[in-house]
Amino acid sequence: DIQLTQSPSFLSASVGDRVTITCRASQAISNYLAWYQQKPGKAPKLLIYAASILQSGVPSRFSGSGSGTEFTLTISSLQPEDFATYYCQQLNTYPRTFGPGTKVDIK
Amino acid sequence: QVQVVQSGAEVKKPGASVKVSCKASGYTFTAYTIQWVRQAPGQRLEWMGYITGNGNTKYSQNLQGRVTITRDTSASTAYMELSSLRSEDTAVYYCSREMIFGVAPFDVWGQGTLVTVSS
Numbered sequence: 071d072i073q074l075t076q077s078p079s080f081l082s083a084s085v086g087d088r089v090t091i092t093c094r095a096s097q098a099i100s101n102y103l104a105w106y107q108q109k110p111g112k113a114p115k116l117l118i119y120a121a122s123i124l125q126s127g128v129p130s131r132f133s134g135s136g137s138g139t140e141f142t143l144t145i146s147s148l149q150p151e152d153f154a155t156y157y158c159q160q161l162n163t164y165p166r167t168f169g170p171g172t173k174v175d176i177k
Numbered sequence: 178q179v180q181v182v183q184s185g186a187e188v189k190k191p192g193a194s195v196k197v198s199c200k201a202s203g204y205t206f207t208a209y210t211i212q213w214v215r216q217a218p219g220q221r222l223e224w225m226g227y228i229t230g231n232g233n234t235k236y237s238q239n240l241q242g243r244v245t246i247t248r249d250t251s252a253s254t255a256y257m258e259l260s261s262l263r264s265e266d267t268a269v270y271y272c273s274r275e276m277i278f279g280v281a282p283f284d285v286w287g288q289g290t291l292v293t294v295s296s
Binding site: 102104106113115116119120159162164170171 | 212221222223224235237238239271273276278279280281282283284286287288289
């Protein structure tokens with residue numbers, strides 16, 4: 071199975087901050103990576119797929135980059151509604167594994 | 178609008194089975210794969226399996242033999258049944274639709290179904 075790690079595990083930030091989350095895969099997965107946002111008690115929400123394609127309706131302050139084994143999710147200017155946990159997911163092979171999550175909290 | 182709506186919370190005893198439903202609306206049910214994912218308390222998301230638009234299935238090796246995914250096309254509903262339940266199966270179970278795209282993410286998610294396994 072492909073293992074995903076994320077860093078940091080926890081991030082404390084202020085409204086307006088630029089935030090970057092990294093996801094690393096245990097083997098190369100081309101650009102077959104998605105990012106999801108999850109708020110407490112809610113289902114995950116798709117933000118980005120194919121490493122850098124913004125899902126319809128997702129604000130442009132979210133962006134993704136990377137290929138191979140290292141990927142980043144960037145929020146250019148953190149908004150109050152962005153405080154949540156973010157997960158990466160590899161789409162290269164089955165099982166479709168997820169990262170452990172990065173919780174973004176209010177400073 | 179496009180949505181998938183899941184059945185309600187369940188409480189089961191160890192050794193029992195649970196069957197969770199996922200009703201799709203707003204799109205052609207047989208054109209999309211339905212994926213199942215679970216999340217134990219405080220844990221990461223775990224992929225469980227899928228059923229394709231033409232009824233093919235694939236399951237996680239970790240759950241092989243205990244999980245069965247079926248569907249009723251006339252009701253636009255998919256089902257996930259997990260047997261021989263253990264306390265470790267306590268989790269929120271999600272169904273989701275797989276996007277039509279080369280290598281596709283999961284773009285529409287159900288609200289989740291809490292399954293609690295307790296004696």
